[in-house]
Each structure stands twice: as C-alpha cells, then as structure tokens.
Amino acid sequence: MFTHPSMESYSVVVGEYSFSIILLSVVIASFASYTAISMNERMQENSFFHRNLWLILASIAMGFGIWSMHFVGMGAYLLPISMTYEPRLTFLSIIPAITSSFLVFYLVNRRRKSIGFNLISGVTMGIGISAMHYIGMASMVSDAVYTYDFTIFTASVAIAISISFIAIYIFSSLQHLMKNRHLKMFTSLVMGLAISSMHYTGLIGTTYYIHRDKIDSLHGVHQMNMTYLNISVSIGLGLLLLLLLLSSFMDRYIDYRVNYFESLTRIPNRRSFEKMLNSPTYHGSLAMWYIPDIEKINVEQGYNFGDKVIQYLGHLFSQWTSSSMKLYQLQGKRFVFLIQDVDGIAEFERTMNRIAEQLKKQTEIDGKLIKIEAVCAISTTEEHSDPKRLYTEALAVLEHPSTRYDYQVIRFDNAIHTHSFEEEILGSIGDAMREGQLFMVYQPKIIACTNGLSGFEALIRWKHPEYGMLSPVTFIPILEQSEQMEEVTNWIIEQVCKQIAEWVKMDYRVYPVSINISGDYVTSPILLNVLREMIKKYKLKPHNLELEITETSVVKSIKDAVKALNTFREEGFSVALDDFGTGVSSLSYLKQLPISTLKIDKSFIDDVPQSEKDSSILKAILAIGRTLSLDIVLEGVETEEQVQFLRQDSESLIFQGYYFAKPMTSAELLNRLAQRNLV
Known part of the structure; x- marks a missing residue:
C-alpha cells in the first residue's frame, strides 16, 4: 500500500x-448534500412519515452522493492505461458512506449537542468518506x-x-436556520468541498506504476472505461434525488390531506370549511345535516360499523355536490353544504x-338494515352580510327545542331560533371557564430572515360537552353582543400570564405572547387594572405581553x-393592530394610533402570488408599514410559494400560519420547540 x-x-x-469532470464531481x-439536508429538515417537522424514514433517506442521499x-x-x-472496476468492491464501497452519513445525521439531531458531538460526527463523516474512497x-482493475x-x-x-467537522458544526449550530435557502446552499457547498477535497488530495498522493514489459500497451489517450459507470452513477443519482424530492412533495401533500380532509370520507373538513366561510368574498347559503345517532351506533354496533355508516353518508351526500355546491364534514355527525x-x-x-327523501329509506350496511335519523338546518346571507353567522344560525336551528330529527329541512328564522342557542352559550360560559372546557392554544410567529421565533399568539378554544369543539367564530360574536367577552378576556389574560x-x-x-382584546374593552380602565394586577401577581414584565386590537374597536372613538x-x-x-385592511377606515386612522405592530389579515395573503392584483395590494400595504417603522406580521401563511414570494419583498417580516405551525397547547408547543432547540 505504501x-x-x-x-x-x-x-x-x-x-x-x-x-x-472535477467541477461535475x-x-x-x-x-x-443539499438533498440530504432537505431530508433532514423534514425530520424536524411534524410529518406524516416517521422521522426515521427521513433519517434513512437523508443518509442514502448523502452516502450515494x-x-x-x-x-x-x-x-x-x-x-493512458485501460482500467475497469471489480463490481463487488465497487458496490461494497458505498456501505461506509451511507453508514457514516446515518451516524452523522443521528448525532446532529440529538437534543443535547456539544462540540464533542460535532467532533465525533466530523470524525465519523471523515472516516466514512476516506473508507469509501480507498475501498x-x-x-480498480488494470495493468498498473x-x-x-x-x-x-x-x-x-x-x-x-x-x-466535515466544519460543515457539521455549521449545520448543527444553524440547523434551525436551514429553511433559509442561501444558508442551506452554502452549507451544502462546504460539505461538497469536504468530500471532493479528500478525494483529490488522495489522488495527488497516489502514484501509478506499470511493468516495463507492458509499456507498449500504454495509450496516447485516456483509456479508463468510465462511460457506463458514469452513466449509471449519474442516472442513479438523478433518480434517487428525484425520488427523495417526490417523497418530500408527497409528505407535504399528505399533510395537506390530513389537515384539510376527513380520513374516512375524504371530504373537506372543518379547517377547509372555516377557510371558505371566513373568505371576505363569500356570500351564499349553508345547509347543515345533523346525524344524532352516530354515538349510539358506535356503542351498540361497534366503531367499525359506525365508520361504515359515516362512509355511507359521505358517499350519499357527495353525490349531490356540484361546481357551485361544496360539501364539508364537521366531525362525524355533521355534514355541511x-x-x-x-x-x-x-x-x-x-x-x-330530495336528500331527506333518500335518508328516510332503509339502507343495508354490512349486512344490516338500518334507518339513519337526520335533520337539516338552512341559513342564508340574504338578511345579513356576515357569512360567519351562517354556522351559528344553523346550530341555533339544530339545538332549538322545536327541532325534531325526522328528516326536517328547516330554514333559520331569527324570531324563532336565535334566543335559544345564544342563551345556552351565554348560560354555559361561566361553567366553561371553571371546568376547563375553555383552554388556550399558542401559534408561533416566525422571523422571515432567520426562521427564528418572534413570539406567539394566544388563541381561545372551547371543547363544549354537547357541541364538541366550537369554533371561536361561533361563540365570540355571541359573547361580544352580550358584553360577556370582557369577563372572558380577563380570564384569557390570567391564563396567559399563568402560562408564561x-x-x-x-x-x-420566554417570548412575547399576543392577546386579542375585542370591542370597546380596549378603552375600559378595567382592562389596564387587570393587566397591572396579573403582571404583578405572576411577576412578569409588561413586554411579555402584546395587546392585539382590531380596527372596529377603535373607530367608534378614535380619541x-x-x-x-x-x-x-x-x-x-x-x-x-390586528386584521389590518379589512376596514374602510384603516389608512385614515393608522397614522394616529400609537401601535408597534401591524398584522396583515390573511385575506390579503390567500391568493398571493398567483393573483397579480392581490400581490400588488399587499406590496403597497407592506410599504406603508415599513414607512411607519412598524413590525409587520402576516397571518395565514400556508404555502411555500407564499413564503418565497414574501421573502423577496422583505426579510424583516414576521410570518404566522399553518405552513410553519398550527396553534398548539403548551405541551405540544414545548415539544415542537424542543425539536428545534428553541427552548
């Protein structure tokens, strides 16, 4: 050897x-390296696939590279010699490359990191690269x-x-910034140079000899038989990287399906429904079918049979959809058109x-004849302009004492149905706060240029014992109209301070946490007293909290x-200032309000960058915010395309949306932050 x-x-x-050829290598x-880092990045996120799959894929990509x-x-x-390769050793040489890559990615993804771990990883990677090279x-098989x-x-x-140590140190220390494409490309280049430098240094230290009897066999040009090997390596690498990229897209698609569709029926779920209903351009009608017997069927016939009933209902309702009529499933027993x-x-x-006539008939499911009771509530925006009220009104119909589950199709009547449902909501809010039905979730805000944390928004949720998970758009308007929202806001402030x-x-x-303050309560002296009391009680600093107000809460009395x-x-x-841009007076009042942050409503984000008009409007709003030296938070960021487009405009933005993280309980949040080493 020597x-x-x-x-x-x-x-x-x-x-x-x-x-x-050196440049190509x-x-x-x-x-x-770039593909492997991307696979490792997927391991840090909530993914449909197990994180070990991404670990294996990252290792294969790195090793094969x-x-x-x-x-x-x-x-x-x-x-100037003829040369071929012995197949078994050729393919055996890939093993140390993949094995060392696996160990490196395993080590750098440990929660506790140190220079020692990075050193071990560097040694492992370096030895793996060297072993692969010399095997x-x-x-090689030749006369030399x-x-x-x-x-x-x-x-x-x-x-x-x-x-390898330098590249791993950069990657490990700045792993939470790897969504920054430029930094990821730089790290990949360093790792690529680490692999290449070892190879070409090894070649420089290699001397080739040929027996004098075979000098006549030397050729005037290079005779290494690399054609088929290079083709197979290039094609194989291309196919592998394509597979890995497709797996990433597949995982994102599955995440989308899991988040926006019911698994049993493949019908758009509550998130899809709320996204449509919250659209400022939506004006129409809603029909909610309620199936009261699902729990009874689950208990008496078993959950497998109950699932088949839900699938049957999903299929039945889906037959009536069209380009103008969309179907959504809210939990197991509510379907909405x-x-x-x-x-x-x-x-x-x-x-x-006509759907009611079909439901009245007995149907055979899994060999059993059953009749499924149902009732339908209809609400329309003919009499009001707020589409969010449609869901509340449909619930009011379903929960009214006069409603029977005998296949009625009932249109909402303000004189008949409103009082009963709203009264029940208002009557149970006190118990909800005392018994833990109300709880807080927290959605991270992400700094665009670093992918680091800026803070959280605290959001309220209600797990009602009868109605299940009630959307805030259902109960908050009722609380605001009755002035009970002030008591709930005080409860929210204490819960958030206690959590911090x-x-x-x-x-x-500790990162700043935003709290929504609704209505006229902004100008109430009680609010300031509550804030002072809670800050003192829980030994916090005022900068730990950020108060989010809406335009409608200030326009009534700007002074x-x-x-x-x-x-x-x-x-x-x-x-x-929350939901900026949804009111007609935003620009006229903006310069008067002593605010520190501007939150852009998600309705301005939804169609960006596909819509040139929306993109232009958004850029104008961002320019206004920057001119006033305000921090700018963009709500409802949900796609990679939106992120890349917005980063082009400014890297000083703050993102909030499902692309980065959904609202989470404290336990879920801490687990997520621990994965990113941000706690």
Whole structure:
C-alpha cells in the first residue's frame, strides 16, 4: 500500500486532470448534500412519515452522493492505461458512506449537542468518506499498480475529518436556520468541498506504476472505461434525488390531506370549511345535516360499523355536490353544504328535501338494515352580510327545542331560533371557564430572515360537552353582543400570564405572547387594572405581553382609543393592530394610533402570488408599514410559494400560519420547540 515497487522493473505512469469532470464531481457532491439536508429538515417537522424514514433517506442521499462523486472524480484523472472496476468492491464501497452519513445525521439531531458531538460526527463523516474512497480505489482493475504516499494519505483523511467537522458544526449550530435557502446552499457547498477535497488530495498522493514489459500497451489517450459507470452513477443519482424530492412533495401533500380532509370520507373538513366561510368574498347559503345517532351506533354496533355508516353518508351526500355546491364534514355527525348563489336558495332547499327523501329509506350496511335519523338546518346571507353567522344560525336551528330529527329541512328564522342557542352559550360560559372546557392554544410567529421565533399568539378554544369543539367564530360574536367577552378576556389574560410564569419556572426562554382584546374593552380602565394586577401577581414584565386590537374597536372613538393605547405603551406593553385592511377606515386612522405592530389579515395573503392584483395590494400595504417603522406580521401563511414570494419583498417580516405551525397547547408547543432547540 505504501511500499513503492522496484524502479528497475516498473515505470511511473503520469496522467492529467480534466477540470470539467472535477467541477461535475463537486456539483454532484454538493447537490447530494443539499438533498440530504432537505431530508433532514423534514425530520424536524411534524410529518406524516416517521422521522426515521427521513433519517434513512437523508443518509442514502448523502452516502450515494459521496459514492457517485468518487467514481465520477476518478474519471477526472486521465491515465493512458485501460482500467475497469471489480463490481463487488465497487458496490461494497458505498456501505461506509451511507453508514457514516446515518451516524452523522443521528448525532446532529440529538437534543443535547456539544462540540464533542460535532467532533465525533466530523470524525465519523471523515472516516466514512476516506473508507469509501480507498475501498473504491481498491476496486480498480488494470495493468498498473499504485501506492500511496503515507504523508499525503494521512493528510487526506485529516482534511476529510476537518472539513466535515466544519460543515457539521455549521449545520448543527444553524440547523434551525436551514429553511433559509442561501444558508442551506452554502452549507451544502462546504460539505461538497469536504468530500471532493479528500478525494483529490488522495489522488495527488497516489502514484501509478506499470511493468516495463507492458509499456507498449500504454495509450496516447485516456483509456479508463468510465462511460457506463458514469452513466449509471449519474442516472442513479438523478433518480434517487428525484425520488427523495417526490417523497418530500408527497409528505407535504399528505399533510395537506390530513389537515384539510376527513380520513374516512375524504371530504373537506372543518379547517377547509372555516377557510371558505371566513373568505371576505363569500356570500351564499349553508345547509347543515345533523346525524344524532352516530354515538349510539358506535356503542351498540361497534366503531367499525359506525365508520361504515359515516362512509355511507359521505358517499350519499357527495353525490349531490356540484361546481357551485361544496360539501364539508364537521366531525362525524355533521355534514355541511355551501353554495355561493344567494338567488338559488329555493332550489338549494329543494335539493336538501330530495336528500331527506333518500335518508328516510332503509339502507343495508354490512349486512344490516338500518334507518339513519337526520335533520337539516338552512341559513342564508340574504338578511345579513356576515357569512360567519351562517354556522351559528344553523346550530341555533339544530339545538332549538322545536327541532325534531325526522328528516326536517328547516330554514333559520331569527324570531324563532336565535334566543335559544345564544342563551345556552351565554348560560354555559361561566361553567366553561371553571371546568376547563375553555383552554388556550399558542401559534408561533416566525422571523422571515432567520426562521427564528418572534413570539406567539394566544388563541381561545372551547371543547363544549354537547357541541364538541366550537369554533371561536361561533361563540365570540355571541359573547361580544352580550358584553360577556370582557369577563372572558380577563380570564384569557390570567391564563396567559399563568402560562408564561410556568415557562419561566421551567427555565424556558420566554417570548412575547399576543392577546386579542375585542370591542370597546380596549378603552375600559378595567382592562389596564387587570393587566397591572396579573403582571404583578405572576411577576412578569409588561413586554411579555402584546395587546392585539382590531380596527372596529377603535373607530367608534378614535380619541379614547389613542389615549388608551398611549397608556398601554407607557406601561411597557406593545400594541398590534390586528386584521389590518379589512376596514374602510384603516389608512385614515393608522397614522394616529400609537401601535408597534401591524398584522396583515390573511385575506390579503390567500391568493398571493398567483393573483397579480392581490400581490400588488399587499406590496403597497407592506410599504406603508415599513414607512411607519412598524413590525409587520402576516397571518395565514400556508404555502411555500407564499413564503418565497414574501421573502423577496422583505426579510424583516414576521410570518404566522399553518405552513410553519398550527396553534398548539403548551405541551405540544414545548415539544415542537424542543425539536428545534428553541427552548
């Protein structure tokens, strides 16, 4: 290996390097590194696939990239001899590359990290690269023999370890920033150079000899038989990287299906429904079918049979959908039709009656004849302009004492149905706060330029014992109209302060938490007293909280609002203007309000960047915010395309949306942050 043959019998063979092939080999190594880092990034996120699958895929991509780079790089040294490769050693050489890559990604993804772990990872990666290189060299078959210079051999291994350590240190220390494409590309390039530098250093320390009897067999040009190997390596690498990229897209698609569709029926779920209903352009009618017997069927017939009943209902209702009439499933026993044609309410009601006729008939499911009781509530935006009321009104119909589950199709009547449902909501809110039915979730806000945390928004949820998970758009308007929202807001403030105090005790880093303050309560002196009391009680600082107000809460009395907000700012609280752009007076009042943050409503984000008009409007709003030196938070960011487009405009933005994280309980949030080493 290190012993030179007798120069009396052997002559040295010298070749030359092809720069274009060297460049190709570096590109392959860097591209493989980029793909591996992307796979590792998926391991950090909530994914449909198990994180170990992404660990294996990342290891295969990295290992295959090292292996491909070596054999492509071998073709960069042009020797005047014939050369082939022994198949078994050739493919055996990929094992140390994949194994070392697996160990490295496993180590850098441990929660506890240190220079020691990075050093171990660097040594592991360097040895893996070196082992792959020298096993690959051993697979060469030719008339020549070769030896290694011990000093350069040692240097090549040291270089592989050193540069691997540097790349891993960058990757490990800045792993939470790897969504920044430029940083990820730089890290990939460093890793690609680490792999390549070792290879070409090893080649420099390799001397080729040929027996003097075979000198006549030397060729005037390079005769290494690399054509088929290079083609197979390139095609194989291309197919592997394509597979890995497709798996990433598949995982994102599955995440989308899981988040927006019911698994049993494949019908759009509550999230899809709320997204449609919350659209400012939506005006139409809603029909909600309620199936009261699902729990009874589950108990008496078993959950498997209950699932088949739900699937049957999903299939039945789906037959009536059209381009203008969409179907959604809210939990197991509520199905909702939405149409955007207000003038078609009469035909809409006739369609629901035809569905009722079908439901009245007995049907056979899994060999059993059953009759499924149901009732349908219809609400329309003919009499009001707020589409969010449709769901509340439909619930009011379903829960009214006069409603029977005998296949009625009932249109909402304000004089009949409103009082009963709203009265029940208002009567149970006190118990909800005392018994833990109300609870808080927290949605992270992400800094665009670093992907680091900026803070959280606290959001209220209600798990009602009878209605299940009630959407805030259902109960908050009722509470606001009855002025009970002030009591609930006080409860929210205490819950958030209590939660922040718990995080402090757990020695977690504390980020600012935003609290929504609704209606005229912004100008109430009670609010300031409650804030002061809670800050003192839980030993917090005012900057731990941010108060989010809406335009509608200040336009009624702009002078009182400015005075109140100035007081909050003087006390040390930051203030955000929420849902900016949804009111007609936003621009005229914006310059008067002493706010620190501007939150852009998600309706301006939904169609970006596909809609040029929406994109132009959004850019104009962002320019206004920057001119006023405000922090800008964009709500409802849900796609990669939106993120990339918005980052082009400004990297000083703050993102909030399901693309980064859904609202989570404290336990879920801490687990998510621990995965990203942000606690």
